[in-house]
Amino acid sequence: MQLGFIGCGVISTEHVEGLAELKSSGLETFELSAVCDIQFERAANFALEVEKRLGKRPAVYSDYRVMLEIEQLDAVSILVNHDLHHSVAEDCFAAGVNVQMQKPLAISPSFGQKMISDAKKYNRVLTVSEPSVLGAANVAMVNAVKDGIIGSVFLIMDYATVSLNRGFFAGTPWRHMKGKAGAGWINDHGVHRTHFFTEINGAIDEVFAYTEIFEKELSNGELTIKPTGEDTAVTVFKFNNGGLGHWMCATSAHGERTGGVWIYGNKGCLRPGQHVTLDDGRRILIPELIEKYASDIIKHPFGHSYVELWDAIVKNKTPISSAQRGLEALGVVFAALESATIGQPVKVNDILNGKKHKYEDTVFDEMESNK
Numbered sequence: 001m002q003l004g005f006i007g008c009g010v011i012s013t014e015h016v017e018g019l020a021e022l023k024s025s026g027l028e029t030f031e032l033s034a035v036c037d038i039q040f041e042r043a044a045n046f047a048l049e050v051e052k053r054l055g056k057r058p059a060v061y062s063d064y065r066v067m068l069e070i071e072q073l074d075a076v077s078i079l080v081n082h083d084l085h086h087s088v089a090e091d092c093f094a095a096g097v098n099v100q101m102q103k104p105l106a107i108s109p110s111f112g113q114k115m116i117s118d119a120k121k122y123n124r125v126l127t128v129s130e131p132s133v134l135g136a137a138n139v140a141m142v143n144a145v146k147d148g149i150i151g152s153v154f155l156i157m158d159y160a161t162v163s164l165n166r167g168f169f170a171g172t173p174w175r176h177m178k179g180k181a182g183a184g185w186i187n188d189h190g191v192h193r194t195h196f197f198t199e200i201n202g203a204i205d206e207v208f209a210y211t212e213i214f215e216k217e218l219s220n221g222e223l224t225i226k227p228t229g230e231d232t233a234v235t236v237f238k239f240n241n242g243g244l245g246h247w248m249c250a251t252s253a254h255g256e257r258t259g260g261v262w263i264y265g266n267k268g269c270l271r272p273g274q275h276v277t278l279d280d281g282r283r284i285l286i287p288e289l290i291e292k293y294a295s296d297i298i299k300h301p302f303g304h305s306y307v308e309l310w311d312a313i314v315k316n317k318t319p320i321s322s323a324q325r326g327l328e329a330l331g332v333v334f335a336a337l338e339s340a341t342i343g344q345p346v347k348v349n350d351i352l353n354g355k356k357h358k359y360e361d362t363v364f365d366e367m368e369s370n371k
């Protein structure tokens with residue numbers, strides 16, 4: 001099948017790595033036949049990279065609508081800033097093209113709902129390329145926990161802080177503006193985590209959070225911005241099954257960064273990406289988990305995301321990283337943001353059904369003023 005990329009920025013190269021792994025594993029895969037970026041030179045340089053890695057140079061466009069019209073694409077991967085996810089997806093569906101979306105599914109939950117109904121309306125596939133639940137290691141960890149390796153999960157702790165020295169995350173100023181990114185790092189990075197938490201331990205019921213913007217100005221020397229997305233979020237939550245969580249993320253750290261996730265069950269602890277430690281001190285490493293629980297899954301999370309896209313189109317198979325699961329993960333992030341806005345705990349369902357939207361309204365306002 002023919003694949004197009006819309007957006008050739010920071011993450012696009014890793015997607016090509018994923019496609020390359022599929023090809024070298026002899027698995028059926030898409031041909032990346034067209035790429036598009038509003039910065040034409042970026043797309044042209046990216047096409048050269050694609051040729052080096054995959055052996056064929058894709059056609060280059062600066063207007064995705066033209067690309068959709070000229071090329072006979074079966075699917076596209078949409079790799080643009082969050083405020084464009086829903087509108088670009090709708091144009092693709094309307095052109096008869098299936099979509100793989102980058103996380104977060106949408107800039108906010110109500111746009112996510114719209115995308116899911118647009119996919120239904122046009123009878124097209126919509127998947128989310130969420131690396132935290134894809135690839136052999138992540139699938140193995142989830143399957144192992146579901147198989148009871150650490151007993152029943154009752155506590156998740158996740159601490160992630162990075163130091164930007166008042167610069168831009170990944171060189172991208174848009175990530176700090178809620179009208180482009182939906183929120184600060186709690187959305188961009190946080191949604192990876194909420195997707196993983198809910199994959200491993202089921203739905204989250206309620207969230208309480210404090211959020212702040214501590215760094216009032218960010219700059220790369222040429223451009224200075226006043227961020228509207230939160231740089232610090234401290235959150236507690238409760239799963240439907242009674243388990244508790246403490247999750248925080250910040251781009252405001254100075255001097256030292258930190259990162260660590262602990263999943264505690266009543267028999268042991270999973271350290272994602274590292275190992276499982278059981279009560280008797282026994283350690284089980286990730287390769288062992290992969291062998292037992294995910295030996296048939298490709299290693300590269302983005303490679304796996306294209307297997308999921310292929311299987312959804314050809315076999316009508318529900319992907320692990322479905323749009324619905326992406327929406328639920330986004331709902332947890334927005335429950336935290338809503339909670340910090342109104343000063344009360346917030347049910348995730350009240351976000352998903354649109355009952356609570358004070359924070360989301362501020363995103364709409366900024367999107368409107370950007371027009």
Ligand SMILES: NC(=O)c1ccc[n+]([C@@H]2O[C@H](COP(=O)([O-])OP(=O)(O)OC[C@H]3O[C@@H](n4cnc5c(N)ncnc54)[C@H](O)[C@@H]3O)[C@@H](O)[C@H]2O)c1
Pocket residue numbers: 006007008009010011012036037038039042062064078079080081082084102103104129130131170172188
């Ligand atoms: N690990 C991950 O899963 C991961 C990591 C990074 C980014 N992402 C996601 O990927 C997406 C892109 O992030 P990025 O870091 O590559 O951003 P980026 O800013 O580096 O790249 C976005 C690209 O989209 C282009 N673009 C903007 N509007 C366009 C349009 N209308 N038509 C065509 N091109 C357009 C921009 O010129 C830019 O080159 C975001 O949704 C982000 O959250 C996911």
